[in-house]
Amino acid sequence: MTKEITRRQFLQLGALTGTAVAVSGCTINLQRSETIEPYVIPPEEALPGENIWYATTCRMCSAGCGLLVRVSNGRAKKIEGNPLHPLNAGKTCARGQSGLQYLYNPDRLRNAVRNEARGSGAGSTDPFGKRYGLKATAIYWDEAIRELSTRISSARPGAVAFYGSRIDDGLAAIVTPFLQALAAPPPVFYDNEGAYAGRGTLARLVGQYFGAEPALPFFHLSTSDVVFSFGGPLVDGGLSMVATSRSFGEMRGGRLGKRGYLVQFEPRMSASGAVADEWIPIMPGTEGQVALAIGRIMVDEGLGLAADSPAAGVFASADVAAAASLSGVSEERLVKLARTFGSFDRPTAIPGGSVAAQSNGPQAVTAILALNALAGHLGEAGSAFTLTPPAVDPLLAGTNASAYSDVLALIDRMQNGEVDVLMVQGNPRFELPLNSNFVEAAAKVPFVVSFSSEPDETAILANLILPDHHFLESWGYQSVAPATDRPMISAQQPVVTPLYDTRATTDVILALAQAVGGAAATALPWPNTVDFLKAAVAKLAGQDAAFDTANGDTIWAGWRQLGGWWPNAEAPVFPSTAPLLPPALTITPATYDGNPEQYPLLLYPYPSVTLGDGRGAASSWLQEAPDPMTTASWDTWVEINPETAKGLGIVMDDVVKVISPHGEITAVAYVYPAIRPDVVAVPLGQGHFEYGRFAKDHGANVAAILAPVTTPDGELAWGATRVRIEKLGRSRKLPRIENNVGVDAANEYGVFPG
Amino acid sequence: MILSLIRQHPRVAIAIAAALVLLGVVAAGGIFFLSKVYAAPEQPLVYRHRQHIAAGATCLYCHAGADRGAVAGLPSLNKCMGCHLNVDPKDPADQKDIDQLVKYWDEKHPIEWVKVNDQPDFVQFNHRPHVAAQVACETCHGNVSQMDYATSYNHNMGWCLSCHRQQPAEIATRLVDCATCHY
Numbered sequence: 063m064t065k066e067i068t069r070r071q072f073l074q075l076g077a078l079t080g081t082a083v084a085v086s087g088c089t090i091n092l093q094r095s096e097t098i099e100p101y102v103i104p105p106e107e108a109l110p111g112e113n114i115w116y117a118t119t120c121r122m123c124s125a126g127c128g129l130l131v132r133v134s135n136g137r138a139k140k141i142e143g144n145p146l147h148p149l150n151a152g153k154t155c156a157r158g159q160s161g162l163q164y165l166y167n168p169d170r171l172r173n174a175v176r177n178e179a180r181g182s183g184a185g186s187t188d189p190f191g192k193r194y195g196l197k198a199t200a201i202y203w204d205e206a207i208r209e210l211s212t213r214i215s216s217a218r219p220g221a222v223a224f225y226g227s228r229i230d231d232g233l234a235a236i237v238t239p240f241l242q243a244l245a246a247p248p249p250v251f252y253d254n255e256g257a258y259a260g261r262g263t264l265a266r267l268v269g270q271y272f273g274a275e276p277a278l279p280f281f282h283l284s285t286s287d288v289v290f291s292f293g294g295p296l297v298d299g300g301l302s303m304v305a306t307s308r309s310f311g312e313m314r315g316g317r318l319g320k321r322g323y324l325v326q327f328e329p330r331m332s333a334s335g336a337v338a339d340e341w342i343p344i345m346p347g348t349e350g351q352v353a354l355a356i357g358r359i360m361v362d363e364g365l366g367l368a369a370d371s372p373a374a375g376v377f378a379s380a381d382v383a384a385a386a387s388l389s390g391v392s393e394e395r396l397v398k399l400a401r402t403f404g405s406f407d408r409p410t411a412i413p414g415g416s417v418a419a420q421s422n423g424p425q426a427v428t429a430i431l432a433l434n435a436l437a438g439h440l441g442e443a444g445s446a447f448t449l450t451p452p453a454v455d456p457l458l459a460g461t462n463a464s465a466y467s468d469v470l471a472l473i474d475r476m477q478n479g480e481v482d483v484l485m486v487q488g489n490p491r492f493e494l495p496l497n498s499n500f501v502e503a504a505a506k507v508p509f510v511v512s513f514s515s516e517p518d519e520t521a522i523l524a525n526l527i528l529p530d531h532h533f534l535e536s537w538g539y540q541s542v543a544p545a546t547d548r549p550m551i552s553a554q555q556p557v558v559t560p561l562y563d564t565r566a567t568t569d570v571i572l573a574l575a576q577a578v579g580g581a582a583a584t585a586l587p588w589p590n591t592v593d594f595l596k597a598a599v600a601k602l603a604g605q606d607a608a609f610d611t612a613n614g615d616t617i618w619a620g621w622r623q624l625g626g627w628w629p630n631a632e633a634p635v636f637p638s639t640a641p642l643l644p645p646a647l648t649i650t651p652a653t654y655d656g657n658p659e660q661y662p663l664l665l666y667p668y669p670s671v672t673l674g675d676g677r678g679a680a681s682s683w684l685q686e687a688p689d690p691m692t693t694a695s696w697d698t699w700v701e702i703n704p705e706t707a708k709g710l711g712i713v714m715d716d717v718v719k720v721i722s723p724h725g726e727i728t729a730v731a732y733v734y735p736a737i738r739p740d741v742v743a744v745p746l747g748q749g750h751f752e753y754g755r756f757a758k759d760h761g762a763n764v765a766a767i768l769a770p771v772t773t774p775d776g777e778l779a780w781g782a783t784r785v786r787i788e789k790l791g792r793s794r795k796l797p798r799i800e801n802n803v804g805v806d807a808a809n810e811y812g813v814f815p816g
Numbered sequence: 817m818i819l820s821l822i823r824q825h826p827r828v829a830i831a832i833a834a835a836l837v838l839l840g841v842v843a844a845g846g847i848f849f850l851s852k853v854y855a856a857p858e859q860p861l862v863y864r865h866r867q868h869i870a871a872g873a874t875c876l877y878c879h880a881g882a883d884r885g886a887v888a889g890l891p892s893l894n895k896c897m898g899c900h901l902n903v904d905p906k907d908p909a910d911q912k913d914i915d916q917l918v919k920y921w922d923e924k925h926p927i928e929w930v931k932v933n934d935q936p937d938f939v940q941f942n943h944r945p946h947v948a949a950q951v952a953c954e955t956c957h958g959n960v961s962q963m964d965y966a967t968s969y970n971h972n973m974g975w976c977l978s979c980h981r982q983q984p985a986e987i988a989t990r991l992v993d994c995a996t997c998h999y
Contacts, residue, residue, distance in 0.1 A: 095930070096934065097929060097930055098890055098929045098930075099926040099927070099928055099929070100890040100892050100893065100926060100927065100929070101892040101893070101926065102892060102920075102921070102924050102925070102926050103892060103894045104892040104894070104895075109881050109885040109887075109889070110881050110885065110887040111881075112884075112887075
């Protein structure tokens with residue numbers, strides 16, 4: 063029997079339930095449960111809820127852009143460009159912006175560690191079959207420095223070595239006298255990205271022909287009306303990406319009252335090629351011949367100032383027909399190009415890093431530099447290029463980048479057992495070609511120390527890892543090179559209290575100098591980096607500046623407030639107008655490593671716009687940022703001309719092997735119409751098997767398979783390796799915008815492990 | 817009269833009685849609710865404003881942001897310890913509370929104070945102009961020197977405007993503008 067519920071009973075029950083709910087609601091805490099957690103130890107100058115902006119210097123590459131960092135409640139929140147800094151004038155690039163992700167990288171080492179795996183054979187195997195491992199135990203800093211100083215003291219004379227991956231002037235100024243005091247060869251600062259931009263070759267040749275000392279040129283696009291760029295990255299890389307892009311913007315924006323005209327010579331269309339008025343897919347290694355041919359036509363036709371130019375003799379023996387057949391640029395086109403270059407008032411020719419990276423690199427760079435001399439657009443206001451001014455004082459000097467031959471010399475010393483202690487700031491194991499044998503050589507060094515912030519590929523080879531501070535936590539300076547229009551020294555200062563128990567490498571070296579004693583202690587008398595810097599910037603006394611340079615105290619205050627020192631007025635160093643260029647320059651045809659029968663394609667590796675040579679790979683922002691030409695991210699691809707791809711039966715997203723005589727990598731095929739059929743291009747940057755969760759296990763490292771060929775001036779000829787492509791019979795969707803494969807969907811396609 | 821009402825209109829009388837009882841319950845609930853809301857909240861650590869002010873600490877010594885920024889702020893633990901490492905309590909019975917503070921310090925653990933005064937997110941309050949206009953702290957926060965725990969005040973819009981309206985004419989117009997606080 064069911065009991066009927068009357069309307070009245072229903073309403074009563076409803077009221078009861080409602081009341082019960084309301085009463086139970088009253089037991090909820092009526093007070094706000096919001097809490098305030100004041101600091102245990104507050105950051106200096108911090109005011110709750112108020113932003114503080116600190117001026118410092120970017121260290122994401124070697125350019126030395128000025129930054130303003132917004133710090134709120136003691137935490138660095140946002141990186142912006144310093145608008146007063148003459149190099150970047152308030153701008154930053156994507157890599158600069160992502161500096162924060164290195165500060166907050168969850169895989170940063172939080173204290174000094176001893177690597178128990180070294181020498182024990184423990185660990186796993188890297189993609190090239192080499193054993194590695196990290197079995198870290200934390201140690202106290204005092205113990206670490208004691209152990210390292212004992213190792214240095216007991217090393218044989220001169221058997222201490224230092225390898226740096228980035229041009230860091232503040233560090234070099236402390237490491238160089240340290241090694242000198244130990245009677246060891248000078249430190250090696252091999253800036254790998256600089257090497258891809260032809261840093262060493264450019265500085266040497268410009269110094270040799272247009273100045274007195276090696277000096278990096280800055281090419282002023284802003285005051286040029288036609289630019290012939292031979293593989294030079296103008297908007298997507300190079301030695302000083304922000305300054306060059308800014309200059310490019312001014313050229314296009316009509317600073318001269320007209321829109322500048324850009325011709326880009328490169329085998330694979332980069333973003334700079336895409337924004338050019340003409341893209342000329344030239345055969346790599348023939349840029350010098352083309353430059354000479356253009357110059358020869360200018361002289362012969364008397365274009366512009368060419369006929370009376372003192373540089374005319376350089377082009378005397380140029381063979382236009384030969385240049386045309388070698389380069390794939392027709393004679394008619396060369397004549398047209400020469401007329402374009404010669405008929406403008408302010409033409410500029412830029413040698414890019416890919417020109418310097420051939421067996422005939424120095425000759426080709428000379429020919430391109432000579433075009434500037436021929437056009438007569440030098441040595442005056444609006445000069446095609448200016449030179450980086452010499453250092454104000456030896457304590458504030460810039461660092462000369464080491465050549466690749468210096469790296470090989472160091473590796474030889476290591477191989478021969480001549481190095482007892484190796485200190486590494488950087489990641490040579492990842493950056494150098496596999497053939498340089500860095501790993502085998504490092505195994506022969508009894509004691510290796512890494513200063514890496516993250517456990518990267520090189521750090522795990524070390525006995526001790528003494529993690530450096532992040533650049534937003536430490537002191538330093540960068541003598542800007544290439545500098546645009548005046549000498550500049552960018553100031554680096556901590557904007558936040560160090561997050562972890564790390565220590566500045568400069569402080570470690572200064573402590574070592576005191577512990578070792580003798581000549582080292584005398585050469586480096588400063589107890590810490592701040593005292594060193596104060597002594598260094600005091601040398602600016604009496605210099606023209608935006609702040610009072612009367613004495614050390616006013617300089618120190620102004621230096622930190624403004625973010626460095628530079629004169630108020632432009633002070634460009636012009637190149638010589640009568641350069642002592644070689645007469646009747648001839649260019650040896652480029653040679654490429656590998657048998658053309660077996661390896662029919664020429665490999666064109668290029669630094670990724672975002673990841674650079676691989677240092678950017680630990681940032682998820684940079685990983686996710688699409689490549690400007692392919693829109694690809696998170697992986698490594700190989701760009702193949704459709705005609706070549708068709709011949710090999712390759713379609714988009716096929717997984718292929720890129721095989722050189724020195725190794726092979728696996729990459730995804732990207733069928734790219736804007737590349738020569740005889741060239742394949744692969745971006746650098748991926749292929750880490752260590753270096754934190756965002757970097758590891760994505761793509762492959764093309765630097766590993768480069769031929770160990772050097773240019774006549776001792777640089778790595780990274781553009782001279784032949785390869786072949788083999789299909790693997792499977793495909794993997796490249797995460798690119800057209801594929802709708804983003805970071806999440808990429809998991810599905812097996813781009814990520816797990 | 818009430819009796820006659822009950823006799824003549826028993827239903828009306830019951831309705832009125834029920835209404836009165838309901839009113840009473842609502843009033844009691846309201847008082848209970850408000851007393852909870854405006855009571856000094858329970859804090860994780862015994863801290864007495866009265867004793868600190870009597871010992872000579874000024875408001876700005878601990879709430880150092882009030883004259884410089886939007887937020888007055890709470891003192892950092894190392895500021896607490898700056899005194900408590902050197903000063904013994906007047907009443908030895910308070911030592912146990914200070915031991916609790918030292919425990920936080922030893923563990924380098926921030927104290928999770930419960931927020932007392934707060935404004936909704938649509939109100940932009942800034943201490944600095946108020947302190948600069950020489951508004952005394954107790955005008956809004958009461959006589960803290962007589963309180964143990966800070967108690968919350970009903971800082972509603974009427975409260976703000978009652979003071980803003982009294983300002984000299986040349987600034988009162990701006991001070992009663994909506995966008996002064998709601999932007």
